[in-house]
Amino acid sequence: MGREHVDVLIIGAGLSGIGAACHLRRRHPGRTYAVVEAREAIGGTWDLFRYPGVRSDSDMFTLGYSFAPWTAPKSLADGATIRDYLRRTADEHDVTRRIRFRHRVHRAEWDSQLARWTVHIRREDTTETVTLTCSFLYACTGYYRYEAGHTPPFTGQDQFTGRIVHPQHWPADLDLTGRRVVVIGSGATAVTLVPALARQADRVTMLQRSPTYLLTLSSRDRLADALRRLLPARLAHRSVRWKNVLLATANYQLSRRAPGLVRGLLRRDAARRLPAGYDVERHFTPRYDPWDQRLCVVPDGDLFTVLSDGRAEVVTDTVDTFTARGVRLSSGQELPADVVVTATGLDLLALGGMTLRVDGVDVDLPETVTYKGMMLSGVPNFAMTIGYTNASWTLKADLVAGYVCRLLRHLDRTGTQIVTPVAPPPGPRTPLIGLTSGYVRRGVGSLPRAGTRAPWRLHQNYLRDLLPMRYGRLTDANVRFDRAGAPRRSSVDA
Known part of the structure; x- marks a missing residue:
């Protein structure tokens, strides 16, 4: 019996993968496809992360899909509501039945003579090996390691008598009632966790090595509330989506062009929300410029609220060692903790x-070098989704999915079966992710690179990408279209 073949194989059933499958269903209803997902459920990050308070850091009018209106009350939504939205969208577009859960892709091999990928998959539930073939391979895997988060080794942690937990794998049985909790970190996860834990624990301390910029936003969008009463759901969704795209773009551009102004605005906002005399300079004034790392969103100022009423505190210091009863800092102070x-x-x-x-x-x-931030030089019939770092991930995911659908139609129209980005001439290369965050510095070297000029340069700008990705030419000197069985050429041949 021959191997099962599909026209398009999508890897991942998270935000990107579900969106890709929906786009494919809507624009190419006659094409065969399958979605393979290593985990046992839809949702990707939003199903994996179950820590208290987990929520979106982007508004759901842009993190949601362009074709599936966001109708929940909160624009900054909790994880459970986002999971429900993803599942409902998959069901409504008849995608769910095409997902094969517990299927982890290990390797994929391209054959130019046959114009197809052979994809080797291990079933996580049976350890059986499954092999599929496809004409186009579409990776919607994100770029995080799902099996484990990053935990640096801490001196003395073996002698700590309490419990150490990483948010990526939050224990369902963890009861924090009456407990003292130390949260090590200052990024989006820590900023989310501290207000949620403060509702349960006796005392919560956010221990940060250095501050992060915090942006307070309302969890509800007043314009959305008004437009939903006046307009059809799709039109209201589209209007608010565009408003938020423009605001986010303006925020980023202002931050890069006038960092001192934005730094001052964020600092003054923090000072206004905290008690008089609070050391804002030490705890809320980063050493870097806004958007060198992502701004962390604080819905309704909840972090500032628990700091102001004494349910939580921020300590800016470094860990010297764990002790039996907590964490001793480089300053000599010891933070008592039952849970770290x-x-x-x-x-x-x-x-x-x-x-x-x-x-x-x-x-x-x-x-390899990324072509339009979505294909790899020298790799035929392959696309991947890498979302924006300065705006909602799904804005770029929607553009990539639309572009893939256009490519497939172009192959049909021209009678070709293969599309391959041609490697650009040697020259400067830039990181695929242009942030200075620790997780980026640690791992960006394992990712493909970007060039310095279009179409190899990765723009972090939805407005700049929109027209070229949605309506621009598919043929240029940087991409090659071939028929199956054509003589193999070097990836640097034009």
């Missing part, structure tokens, strides 16, 4: 850990 939460970040993992081979040659990902 290591909100110390995530690890990057390219393509979910899968490897690629093209005509018998292994693909060295860091040596």
Whole structure:
């Protein structure tokens, strides 16, 4: 019996993968496809992360799909509501039945003579090996390692008599009633956790090595509330989506062009929300400029509220050692703790850990260059989704999915079966993710690179990407279209 073949194989059933499948269903209803997901449920990050208070850091009018209106009351939504939205969208577009859960892709091999990928998959439930073939491979894996988060080794942690927890794998049985909790970290996860834990624990301390910029936003969108009463759901969704795109773009551009102004505005806002005399300079004034790292959103100022009423505190220092009863700092202060939460970040993992081979040659990902931020030089019939770092992930995911659908239609129209980005000439290369966050510095070297000029340069600008990605030419000197069985050419041949 021959191997099962589909036209398009989508890897991942998270936000990107569900969106990709929906776009494919809507624009290419006659094409065969399957979605393979290593975990046992839809949702990706939003199903994996179950720590208290988990929520979106972007508004759901842009983190949600362009074709599926966000109708829940809160614009900054909790994880459970986002999971429900993803499941409902998959069901409504008849995608759920095409998902094969507990299927982890290990490697994929391209054959130019056949114009197809052979994809090797391990079933996590049976350990059986499954092999599929496809004409187009679409990786919607994100770039985080799902198996474990980043936890640096701390001196003395073996002698700590309490419990150490990483948010990425939050224990369902953890009762914090009356407990003293130390959260190590200052990023989005820590900023989310502290107000949620303060509702349960006796005392919560956020221990940060250095401050992070915090942006307070309302969890509800007043314009959305008004427009929903006046307009059809889709039109209201589209209007608020565009408003939020423009505001986010303006925020980022102002931050990069006038960092001192934005730094001052954020600092004054923090001071206004905290008790008089609070050391804002020490605890809420980072050493870097806004958007060198992501701004952390504080819905309705909840973090400032628990700091102001004494249910939580911020300590800016470094860990010297764990002790039996808590954490001793470099300053000599000891923070008593029953539970220590290591909100110390995530690890990057390219393509979910899968490897690629093209005509018998292994693909060295860091040596490839991304074409329009979504394809890899020298790798045929392959796309991946890498969302924006300065705006909602789904804005870019929607553009990539639309572009893939256009590519597939172009292949049909021209009678070709293969599309391959041609490697650009040697020259400067830039990191795929242009942030200075710790998780980026640790792992960006394992990711593909970007160039310095279009179409190899990765723009972090939805407005700049929109027209070229949605309506621009598909043919240029940087991409090659071939028929199956054509003689194999070097990836640097034009």
